[in-house]
Every structure is written in C-alpha cells, then in structure tokens.
Amino acid sequence: MEKDMTTGSPMKLILGFSVPLLFGLLFQQLYSMVDTIIVGHYLGVDALAAVGATGSVNFLIIGFCMGVCNGFAIPIAQEFGARNERNLHKYVANSVWLSVIFSVVMTIAVVLLCRPILRLMRTPENIIDGSYAYIVIIFIGIPVTYLYNMTSAIIRSLGDSKTPVIFLVMSAVLNIGLDLLCIIVFHMGVAGAAVATVLAQLVAGICCLLFMRRKFQILRMNKEEWRREGNFMGKLCGMGLPMGLQYSITAIGSVILQSAVNSIGSDAVAAVTAGGKVSMFMCCPFDAMGSTMATYGGQNVGAGKLERVGSGLKSCILLGAFYSVIALGVILFFGKYLLLLFLNSDETAILGNAQWFITMNSCFYFPLALVNIIRFMIQGMGFSKLAVFAGMFEMVARALMGFVLVPFFGFPAIGFANPLAWIFADIFLIPAYLHVKRRMELAMERQRMA
DSSP states (O other): OOOOOSSSOHHHHHHHHHHHHHHHHHHHHHHHHHHHHHHHHHHOHHHHHHHHTTHHHHHHHHHHHHHHHHHHHHHHHHHHHHTOHHHHHHHHHHHHHHHHHHHHHHHHHHHHHHHHHHHHTTOOTTTHHHHHHHHHHHHHTHHHHHHHHHHHHHHHHTTOOSHHHHHHHHHHHHHHHHHIIIIIISOOTHHHHHHHHHHHHHHHHHHHHHHHHHHOGGGOOOGGGGSOOHHHHHHHHHHHHHHHHHHHHHHHHHHHHHHHHHHHOHHHHHHHHHHHHHHHHHTHHHHHHHHHHHHHHHHHHHTTOHHHHHHHHHHHHHHHHHHHHHHHHHHHHHHHHHHTTTSOTTOHHHHHHHHHHHHHHHTTHHHHHHHHHHHHHHHHTTOTHHHHHHHHHHHHHHHHIIIIIHHHHOHHHHTTHHHHHHHHHHHHHHHHHHHHHHHHHHHHHHHHHO
C-alpha cells in the first residue's frame, strides 16, 4: 500500500498523490457547506453567525492540532524514503504518545477558556450563547481530532493518499445525516451541528487506525519499539510544534480580524461566514498541493535526492497557477449563485458584502498557491521552524487590517485582509526556500567530499 515518491515523473507523482487528497478535501468542505446550509436555512441568520463567529478561534486550536500531526509525520516520511524501518517505527510510536499527551492537556485548557475567549473577541451578545454551545463541543472532541489527523498523516507519509479520503467521504455522509437528525429531529440547535462533526470524525479516525494496523506490514512493531524515547520525542516536537504554531500564529491574525468583523455586527459576521465557506471550497486544491509537497519533499530529502525537490516544486507551482485562473473565472461568473446556498436572496446587503469578500480573495489565489506549495515543501525538507515566521507575516497583515483599516473603512477593507496576508507570507517564503535549498546542497556536497 506504500507509495515511493523518490522515483518517476514529479508531475505524474504530484498529480497522482494530490488528486485523491483534493477529492477528500472537497468532500470535507462539501459536508462543512451542507452543515452551514442546514444551520442557515433551518436555524436562521443568527445561528449562522453564531457558528461563523467561532471560525477563527476554531482554526486557532484545531489548526494547531492538524499542524502538529502533519509535523509528526515528516520524520516518518523521511525515514520511509531512507528505508530505515527501525527509526520509522520509533517515530510512529512516539508520535502516538505525544498525541495522547497533547490532546488531554489541550482539551482541558481550551474548554475552560472557551467563553472568556469569545468575550475577548467581542462576539455580539445576540449570538454568543450559540457560539459557545457550538465551539465548546468541538473542543471537547480534540482527542478525536488528534486521532483522525495523526492516523491519516501517517498513512499519507507512506505514500497512500487515497485511503484517508475514502474514510473521510464515509464520515462526511455520516456527518450530513447526523446534522439533519440532531438539528431537525432532535432540535439540538447549533450544538447538534457540533455533535455531528465530532462523531463523524471519530468514525473516520477509528477506520484509519484499523486500516493502518491491518494493511501496513511496515508498521508492525514489537513491544520494545513502543517505548517512549526522549530523543525521538524531541525530534518530533521540533517538527510538530513549529507547524502547529504556524497554524496558530496565522489564526491569531484571523482572530484579530474576526474581532473587527464582530464589532461591525452579526450581519457582517454572516457575510464573512458565507463567503468564507465558498472561498474554503475553492481553495481546496491549494491545500492538496501543500500536503503533497510535504510528503514529496520529506521522502526525497530522506532519500538524498535533492535535485528532485526543485523539479517537483516547479511542477506544483505550474499546477497552482493554472488552477488560480480557473478559480477566478468560477467566482466571477458563479460566485453569487454559490452564496445563495447559504443566504436568502432577499438578504441583499449581506449578499453584496459576501460577494465582495470572495471576489477580492479570488483575485489573489496565485499568491495563496505559493504560500501552500512553498511552505509545505520547506516543512517536508525538515525546516518546520521557518513556517512559524511565515505565519507571523500573515498575522501582522491581518492584524494591520483588523486594528487599523477595518475600523476606518468598514466592511470593504475585510476583502483585502487575506490577500495582504498571502503576499506578506510569500515575501518571506520565497527567499526562505532558496536559502534552505542552498544550505542542503552545500551539506550534501560536504558529505560527498568527506
């Protein structure tokens, strides 16, 4: 079931790995969109805004979990590329121990701090109770988030991007069914949407775990290999924590921006929520390209094939540019109709703001493509700490918009927040990649001469 990405055409490998990932991400966004559609149409605009108001803090915490798990998988991919089975086992075992520790500590901390954070973000009083009811359940499910993301990241690190998608699609269908059951039949309100999400992800995580144990011979480990070892944990934290912090630092900027949106009122929150759902769906290919680059870079660096890293990066950037043009056209011609999935046609002011938001975002999709492709390649090469600085650049840009421009210009400034953040990140990432590549070339040259 493993897939070696150290030989063969980079473009063919990237397409073969990223297409299943893309399908899974699209389906994930699809059930997220259906979730939002159900909330918006059955519970009303205030409920839609209540869920939307939690988006940035949700990304702050859940994004950290996802980043940590993806970071833990990088040494696994490198050892797989190097064909070092013993170290691979050690990294898998210690990543499991760390995931258990992180999930318990984070769950306790964020559940206790949940309502104070929402108040700090100036969540409007008419939606704060709904926001709390939704997000506290999502945070109780943090161990489930670690289960799915850690198991799926390990499977992808071994070159299998298809299997996690299959289980994700299955859980997406389950999620939609549970949404309808909890919201329409059991009348659980926005809390029902959160319960559905956690239960569906639990099913996906258990399926990944069972598949991984049964199908991957390379992961068969003895009792001694399950021992906790400080040096392996240290290396995993050195990869995982910077990636998690990169997500969280980026999200801090989003929290600041969300606070500015909240201060405008619940109608503005609803517009950004609907627009954000459309944008996230359209941006799935960029996320798939980024995850592909992490695995591709990790395996080829582990195999010592640095020349393939550059060719793979160029191929992926071409794909990103091609899709950016297509996505812009879709938003310009069909953006309004996509927004009507979440909003009623008589909500003209909200609809107009949401359309402005997605149009401005789509004009800058190519800088976003570069952010995902280059950042994840750098992480796959083993330089996760640099991703933190990229996240800081994004945070500064969004904070600038939230603190300075949104209070002065109002909603129109919100449309430029994400584009400015992507451009700021690229200003750092492009020279950072060139530095990393040159550094690794010199290191390999010294090894050959020794």
